[in-house]
Amino acid sequence: MTDRARAVAHPRGLRYVVGNALATSPDQNPAARWSCVGRPESSRDFMDCPPGTKLENYLDFPTCWDGKNLDSANHRDHMAYATGQTCPPSHPVVVPRLELLITWPVHGGGLTLAGTRGGVNVTDAPGHTFHGDFFNAWDQTELERRVRDCIVAGYICGTDGRPIEQ
Secondary structure, three states: OOOHHHOOOOOOOOEEEEEOOOOOOHHHOOOEEEEEOOOOOEEOOOOOOOOOOEEEEEEEOOOEEOOOOOOOOOOOOOEEOOEOOEOOOOOOEEOOOOEEEEEEEOOOOOOOOOEEEOOEEEOOOOOOOOEEEEEOOOOHHHHHHHHHHHHHOOOOEOOOOOEOOO
16 A cells, blocks of 8 residues: 555546456466455455355555556556555656455355456356456546545545545
8 A cells, every 4th residue: 555645636548457367377467366255364366255155356456657657558557556655766656546346246056257268258267367447537626636635634435525424
């Protein structure tokens, strides 16, 4: 996690991709992690969640931007992950942390998560291919207000972008 007090709103038009659509092992997709709802541990590999629970997949997006480019040829090089709370000198601008969370109910029965080959769903492809993309099309003034009033100020905010009374 980077220093929230230094976060700035994603600039309008910023776009990037995270994850690895071609991964064949968990080590090839460090942005993805797995857990079972209600359990504290997580893993880079699939978890064996008991029937009646839920399997979760998180996709963690980078929080450091180069401050110049809204995109790059591979849709990745203009973004970077922080080390601790520090962005690398090449990517000094802190942007809000984004995380994609997908949850599946576990009913038992031996289903597996797989992938596609040549655009066709198959059950024998590795399921480590989670990836996602981000494109900022927010109203910039509203996004800047939410970053300032929620993230930088240290509040938990509701869907209306206002701090939740606690």
